[in-house]
Amino acid sequence: MAKVWVERAEVFLFRFSLERPFRIALGTTTEKTEVIVALHDNHGRVGWGEASPSAVILGCTPDSVLAALDHLIPVLLGEDPRRIRHLVDKMDRVLLGNAAAKAALDLALHDLVGQIYGEPVWRLLGGSLAEPVETDFTVGIDSPARMAAEAKALVEAGFRAIKVKVGEDPKADVERVRAVREAIGEKVRMWIDANQGWTRAQAVWALTRMSEYGVEFVEQPVAAEDLEGMAWVRKRSPIPIMADESVHSPSEALRALRLEACDYVNIKLMKAGGLLRAKEIATICKHAGIPNMIGGMVESNLSATAAVHFALSEANVVFRDLDLGERPEAKLVARGGSAIHNGFQALADPEAPGFGFVEIRKDWLKPVRTYTVGERMRPGE
The missing domain is CATH 3.20.20.120 (Enolase-like C-terminal domain)
Known part of the structure; x- marks a missing residue:
């Protein structure tokens, strides 16, 4: 198999309002802002992941997830995405906690690796x-x-x-x-x-x-x-x-x-x-x-x-x-x-x-940052 590495990462915000407020003992949710990550390999494949911030349960906000990704994404750039355990362990050594940000990248890695091997993630x-x-x-x-x-x-x-x-x-x-x-x-x-x-x-x-x-x-x-x-x-x-x-x-x-x-x-x-x-x-x-x-x-x-x-x-x-x-x-x-x-x-x-994603509604996403091997991050428009 040809060499493969993570060449580029894109970060987006996805905001949506709930049709009906969702109330639990910890509070009421009326809208959410998710952080979406796309990891691109050097063969044009894209793996997608999501962070769902929660201040009261996860101790994070969209802004803190974005700050965490500034530390975590450079750890993945240039690396073989198939080394998932190595990369997850590496993220833990670089930054304590920040589970939602790490989840977004872990998911994107699994999606990407499934495409590399031509197999569904469940398998x-x-x-x-x-x-x-x-x-x-x-x-x-x-x-x-x-x-x-x-x-x-x-x-x-x-x-x-x-x-x-x-x-x-x-x-x-x-x-x-x-x-x-x-x-x-x-x-x-x-x-x-x-x-x-x-x-x-x-x-x-x-x-x-x-x-x-x-x-x-x-x-x-x-x-x-x-x-x-x-x-x-x-x-x-x-x-x-x-x-x-x-x-x-x-x-x-x-x-x-x-x-x-x-x-x-x-x-x-x-x-x-x-x-x-x-x-x-x-x-x-x-x-x-x-x-x-x-x-x-x-x-x-x-x-x-x-x-x-x-x-x-x-x-x-x-x-x-x-x-x-x-x-x-x-x-x-x-x-x-x-x-x-x-x-x-x-x-x-x-x-x-x-x-198994066929189409992502990219027009719903707000670009925030792009990271590329050998380049500094670029803010989204």
Whole structure:
């Protein structure tokens, strides 16, 4: 095979407003600014990646992601993109943290390498089948009646698992869960996510009362840094506990498992820093007997496609929270990639190389910076 290296990198901003505000215990999202990366090799192939900043969950903003990329992209220029582990380790040596920025580059590398080898990323990651994967759909915090109506509409649209956001007032949260269960019936799976919104005592009080409504698990009932508190809640809760914001990295997964703080771990590519570290977290959990969920932030269908490839590659992922990029305004990938059909995320072409992107809506992107081997970065127009 001819020599290959990363010759150029382009960075863009992608801004979109949500059709409806999305409210969780940590706040309300009305618009997002994603950072999109394109890595070009010396043969004209392009790998695409996305960073989805979140100040309250990831500790980053679009500006801080751009600043991080100033440090990270030069590490990749001139390097063989097929040396993914070497390059990811190298990024970690250059800059601590900054998982979203690293995720964008990790995704772009995987997309590029898939194209080099002519294989889909799910297969490169060890997957054996590319069948559609069932996903839930999340209902944001609102009045019990409105949440129940939204959940019922989602079930009628084909979803068989509903995630209910809670984490505000525990009494109101119990009413939200009750109303949703009554609206969707007993056969639909129901998960809840408190997004760190409760104290230890509030969590036990609420979960004890919610248990009669067939809740399969609760995500992150207490503050992310309070793993001892989550272990305390787990011992007293009739509902299994899933760690989310408490686990970003493989080392944090190890700590959560050693403290017996959770029954499950939610993996997000933006928390982990991309596919490579996400696979490491899944391996740790697998050998500890702890199943995983694959989830995401408010993202476009570009990074949503990467999450689908991860789900297809990892048997320890038994829950899928992949209602990502489904809003019309977030569909940056015009053709190819993945999409939801009747409650299932499916790849447009499971055998397409890389992530299978056919057309990116480049007119939706604002150029910010360009980096080239041997040249300094150039600001976008």
